[in-house]
Amino acid sequence: MHAHDVPHSDGQVPSSSPPNPAFHQPDPPSIDIVPLNSQVPSTTPAIDPSESISSASSSLDQLPPSSPSTGSIDLPAPTTSTCSNINDHPDELGASIMQPIPTTRACDIPGVVWLLWSWNELWFLTPLKAWSGATKLPPGHMGFPFFGEMINFLWYFKILGRPDDFIKSKQARYGDGVGMYRTHLFGSPSIIACSPAINKLILQSAELFPIAWPTVELVGHNSLVAVHGKPHARLRSYVSNAINQPEALKRIALLVQPHIVSSLQLWAEKGTVRAFDEVKKVTFANIGKFFISFEPGPILDTLDQHFEGLLKGMRAQPFDFPGTAYHHALQCRKKLMEIFRTELEIRKQNGNGSGARKDLMDGLMHMKDEEGKQLGDEEVLDNIASLIIGGYKSTSLALMWAIYYLAKFPDVLQKLRGENMAVCKNEKGDFINFENISQMKYTNKVVEETLRMANIAQIFFRLVSKDVDYQGYRIPKGWQVIVWARSIHTDPKNFEDPMVFNPDRWNEPPKPGTYQVFGGGPRICAGNMLARIQVAILLHHLVIGYKWELINPDAKMTYLPHPKPVDGVEIAISKI
Ligand code: HEM
Structure with a gap:
């Protein structure tokens, strides 16, 4: 640099x-303050199309912290972090990840929808557990087959015109944690990075997180x-x-x-x-x-x-x-x-x-x-x-x-x-x-x-070249990392x-x-x-x-x- x-x-x-x-x-009185997303008051609770079925989310992210896997990189917790480790707050954050999902809720949902909703989670997370003995993944949900969470993303960015509520809805559901969420966006299993510390780390670690230009x-x-x-x-x-x-x-x-x-x-x-x-x-x-x-x-x-x-x-x-x-x-x-x-x-x-x-x-x-x-x-x-x-x-x-x-x-x-x-x-x-x-x-x-x-540049993309463990969470090799800069600003x-x-x-x-x-x-x-x-x-x-x-x-x-x-x-x- x-x-x-x-x-x-x-x-x-x-x-x-x-x-x-x-x-x-x-x-x-004299200044007309209109926030960027002012058409809709930002305090209005976000309506998330996935909300109604999210409680049926697969609990695959409860993968037990298994024996250390080989070939992964452990990143130290950066001292500048403003986020706490999710494990430090089992009541607020860990609970949403670690507790089993009440079966009664899952039973309310028709089987096909449940299967569709769980498909990506099963598809992407099961091999991680089976082959790499992965520790926990960042909280989140991988959405529907093929589309992943694109519908959600478009809902907030295009329909509601409240782009920041996309991340806020994740923070509300899964907690701030270490500023990472798993998802499936733009055709790829992804980790969203949205805290200053993790974003900085990703942007600076060019070998672990190389840039992947899709249309070279x-x-x-x-x-x-x-x-x-x-x-x-x-x-x-x-x-x-x-x-x-x-x-x-x-x-x-x-x-x-x-x-x-x-x-x-x-x-x-x-x-x-x-x-x-x-x-x-x-x-x-x-x-x-x-x-x-x-x-x-x-x-x-x-x-x-x-x-x-x-x-x-x-x-x-x-x-x-x-x-x-x-x-x-x-x-x-x-x-x-x-x-x-x-x-x-x-x-x-x-x-x-x-x-x-x-x-x-x-x-x-x-x-x-x-x-x-x-x-x-x-x-x-x-x-x-x-x-x-x-x-x-x-x-x-x-x-x-x-x-x-x-x-x-x-x-x-x-x-x-x-x-x-x-x-x-x-x-x-x-x-x-x-x-x-x-x-x-x-x-x-x-x-x-x-x-x-x-x-202007709201998000940018990186590939994950090696399994990376960050504050107890796995960022899996081959996935995409999306640096969510706009949520920082x-x-x-x-x-x-x-x-x-x-x-x-x-x-x-x-x-x-x-x-x-x-x-x-x-x-x-x-x-x-x-x-x-x-x-x-x-x-x-x-x-x-x-x-x-x-x-x-x-x-x-x-x-x-x-x-x-x-x-x-x-x-x-x-x-x-
Ligand atoms: C307000 C205007 C601009 C904004 C907001 C902006 C934003 C960005 C961002 C966020 C990146 C990093 C993307 C990533 O890490 O994936 C980037 C990279 C880049 N920008 Fe800009 N940019 C602006 C103006 C310019 C101008 C005027 C030029 C050149 C004429 C330029 C040329 C580049 C190049 C070549 C890269 C890639 C650098 C590399 O890979 O080493 N940008 N820009």
Whole structure:
């Protein structure tokens, strides 16, 4: 991990100023506090479709702590853990796992339903007991055959629009325990990890929990996300130098501003815009510019279209036949790579770019590691494509949410405007530089708070390469671990009044392991600083020159694949 991969709110923000009490009041008169999931009061008890049959759950998780199994890894209890070992609280937690299920309840349920409900538990847990003598598994339930708990998941994320209640319902039923639950999601037996300590451990233990990219054909076999171990570390240093280190950021900060300034003027001329669509255009134009020096025009539009197709395919099942989203995505990738390859060949023939490093492609083409080795053509091309995949939509969503929250929280906007006006000394339209951005403490807090609340990357996936025992629980080899980052960011134990947008909470660094918006460990987002400065720059030009309001302040939220108001944040915008 590089020094600059550390969230820059750590250690940068003064700890002296007290939190702004306005953001902690439940119902302040001047601020319209609307939590992300505000359409439905969060206190309403969750109705879980599986509730009625859960009491018939198989009691296979009562597997006795048998003789130690061979080949498993025992992880120590991390000292930073905020969770207690489930065995410490037999009354509250252990009871739900260790007690036999009353047979009368099971008998009430028709046999077929019982069999369906128990099928996954029997199928996945019996061999574990028989062959590996597994100790206890984390509490939970594996749901129905094939679907697992997908119906439950969709119920909370799509139907109720209360994504956090998915985990809360597990906590209510099985207790907090060590912050792990067994389940079956996205087609695989899974362990959900949702405590700062276990998440941190998983993200940092890359060998025990390697990343498993399901659609590697789409991201490219040579891309950063697809390689492991030493090749990953080597590639990461190239990519990080090219986009995430101060030298690169200084250059990029100046490069992106002309387009941001002219786009904002255009928004104001239109009067009403859908912020998500507009920030996507700005983000893609800037990516085109600093990745490959393409100016807005037909080629960039074609690239944009192909990337849209590619991104859609990444969420689809990998069925490669005509008519499927995955097939279309593969076609899009092919066309994208042709465009990039042609550009690369032109540069090689012209011999240009050597040492100039004017954009990402040049940077990757000419960078050398300590042994003087350069990247191959395929590595350059795959990584350009995968960095666009990583940075395009995520940055656009961050920008959209920043615009949304500032419209909702005028006090924050006012304070932000004050800081930004002071930096540009009232000379609107002047570009700010990297040093200016680093010095804008409040702006940086607004960026962090936006990222925390937005939960752009809600969950991420890892494979389990070896049986792992953690605080008495088995994480079985071959299963999937789902790091549930969003529950960390919305847990009041980690952030006071978590649904309130309060940049002043960043006067103090977050508690260890509670801020995972960019993941963590060796796979922490390779563009985290780049994303941050892009948000800070857009906010700078927006707040010093424009005022805006939400057209649908009570717009419904959607949470899949990313949290977003359904209207894409329509705003009425004009010059100040
Ligand atoms: C607000 C914007 C962003 C968010 C929320 C975000 C979030 C994340 C997260 C959570 C991960 C880790 C995933 C995992 O561990 O499985 C990640 C990885 C990654 N991100 Fe970002 N990201 C953002 C912007 C960017 C940008 C701007 C770029 C590059 C242009 C980028 C490139 C990458 C890459 C290449 C990886 C994989 C790193 C590796 O495997 O070593 N991201 N991102």
